[in-house]
Amino acid sequence: MADSPHIVQLDEQNFMQVVVEGSDTTPVLVDFWADWCAPCKSLMPILEKLAIEYNGAFILAKLDTEANPGIAQQLGIRSLPTVKLFKDRQLVNEFMGALPESEVRAFIEANIGPALPATPEETEEDTDDSQVSIAMNLFEQGQAEEARTLLQQAQAEDPENVEVLLSLGQVCISMGDLETAESCLNALPESDRTGAQGLRLAGILELAKESDASISPQTLEAELEKDPSSSENRYKLAIALALAGNIQAAMDHLLKLVQTEPGYNEGAPREKLLALFNVLGDDPLVGQYRRKLFALLH
Template structure:
């Protein structure tokens, strides 16, 4: 049975001469299988009719492959036979790799019912792989949280130190996955160390340093720098002029009270659009950048801003 890409209908040629035996069993020893010419037919083609197969195409010289493989092996054990992890060393088995059209690694293909259902290239984060896999295979009910989810839970609980430790480990294991470094900067900022957070961002490659996620963390750092101190805030007590209202809004945003800060900026914009050369509107846009385009507050307050403008 050929592997067919359902999106194009084109068959993927498979190696000839491989054995025609039954699919791999769900015995724990067979969750992870090294693929060669002798078992490709059995494990990948026939085996995928009964059990989905995750075909991990890798090479010994590929550093991202070395980062990805332990994650896939961990998931294979967690899923306990719900899928088979088939590992193909493209250096040792170039004929198979050529017939599968492998051009770069890591290349991970999900084979089900003898067909290519989906695939991804590169060493994706564990959380993203879990989400991708869950589209096709039901995750175990007792599956542990991914490191990313553990870090997010720690931040939500106010434990920035634990989140930093998790992200440092992820950065060490995945040095070319720069989003982890941005996450580390964010957790470092949450822990109260703005300068270290800024240093992490400054050391990113330019294309990642200027990406929306990193810009958002930098915006939060800048809000902390710009917001009035406790002493200055106390000196504004009783004042309701535009400057006082703006500075109080900045402090709210810097302290993470985003909704209150956004409301205050919208109110100031409505009352005194000219203040600070349109400072309220421009600061609203910076808050949206800090939160991210998909954040519920960004979505809601963009609508409010649009309604106010038009």
């Protein structure tokens, strides 16, 4: 797959987010292909070239029908390649077969419009941001190692780039490389380190330092169900849930600990609640849970 933030590999996990929800804001062109399909391999480079040329005017989303047969069946794919265009959560047009570039371009122009030339300012900005965009696109597709490599290259070229440092820190935390993540945080200018994104990175890092990646949230939930009075299990579960993205459930467990054993682990439940407030930033939940915490402490 060409390295572009405007080209995405689809699977059953991200189809809804990329194609259905994503088409609310940007048209999504879905290429249904298979490795054994020779016409698919001749069409794919044309679609990738146009996606890069259009520079975000549409997203090219590629679905391997062999790896994801369920989606192909649901959408009635009968031959390959098939290309479907989605806008505002609706299928608006499609074509089948490996069309020549001129016909594919005509299809896109008819449904999306012509590609607009980038201004010099846009071209320079795209060059600056492209490596980070590509890296985070890879990260979202589960290719964390590749993302880290790209971001480390970008950091070597521009050690003080705030976006690179924040992105690299996020990727490294997900991989358990907390030392590098902390160095990224410390390398941020103070104004960025105390800003919303810096505080978010610091909050996630603080949680990750106490996580045990070898134990799943499901296992910890089962352990807590056996012994609901175990502060240790409840605390570990809160950390695991927060790092898995279920922050509200994590805060509920931490509040429970503040209520039942405020001195546990030298007041760690309260500290981790504050860290989660930083992670959430302006989310309305912060105000709600700050009031709950205040009520328990006073």
